[in-house]
Amino acid sequence: MGNLVAIVGRPNVGKSTLFNRLTKTRHAIVSDEAGTTRDRQYGKCEWNGREFSVVDTGGWVVNSDDVFEEEIRKQVIIATEEADLVLFLCDINNGVTGWDMDVAQILRRAKLPVILVANKADDGKDLYDQYEFYKLGLGDPFPISAATGSGTGDLLDKVLEIL
Ligand code: GDP
Numbered sequence: 626m627g628n629l630v631a632i633v634g635r636p637n638v639g640k641s642t643l644f645n646r647l648t649k650t651r652h653a654i655v656s657d658e659a660g661t662t663r664d665r666q667y668g669k670c671e672w673n674g675r676e677f678s679v680v681d682t683g684g685w686v687v688n689s690d691d692v693f694e695e696e697i698r699k700q701v702i703i704a705t706e707e708a709d710l711v712l713f714l715c716d717i718n719n720g721v722t723g724w725d726m727d728v729a730q731i732l733r734r735a736k737l738p739v740i741l742v743a744n745k746a747d748d749g750k751d752l753y754d755q756y757e758f759y760k761l762g763l764g765d766p767f768p769i770s771a772a773t774g775s776g777t778g779d780l781l782d783k784v785l786e787i788l
Pocket residue numbers: 634635636637638639640641642643654655656657659660661662683744745746747769770771772773
């Protein structure tokens with residue numbers, strides 16, 4: 626087992642924010658505009674004396690809806706081929722979209738460990754919404770706030786248990 630963790634998910638769910646928090650850099654571009662991170666970004670994360678690699682898979686360009694969906698799907702497939710563990714980020718405020726269902730199916734078929742992360746759980750009132758994510762068939766949703774760091778320590782503990 627290697628040690629590459631891939632962060633995948635729809636534009637704007639907070640992949641780059643989480644990447645920057647894990648790697649303690651501002652390397653990945655965080656933006657309100659969907660599709661801003663153009664390149665795959667690799668970094669290192671250290672937690673409890675262990676180190677692993679992280680990739681932010683936000684590297685797509687939005688031209689049309691077709692290109693958009695196809696590009697994201699491609700990124701997810703690349704991630705399943707190179708990663709040892711996938712963090713599948715969803716936005717707890719958006720709920721589950723059709724696209725999330727498609728990606729969940731790709732991830733389930735890839736037969737590699739996946740942690741389903743319900744991001745933007747900024748405070749307790751959001752926690753109820755996480756139950757909707759069970760329908761993705763990827764186990765317990767893990768609520769975090771990449772922005773405030775809430776839950777990210779527990780998430781890192783879980784990552785290290787799997788790697
Ligand atoms: P990406 O497209 O998936 O890489 O998403 P970004 O990391 O660029 O974030 C998209 C937007 O969501 C930005 O405005 C972030 O500040 C915001 N964001 C990211 N994580 C959180 C979070 O935990 N809570 C809230 N409220 N906003 C967040």
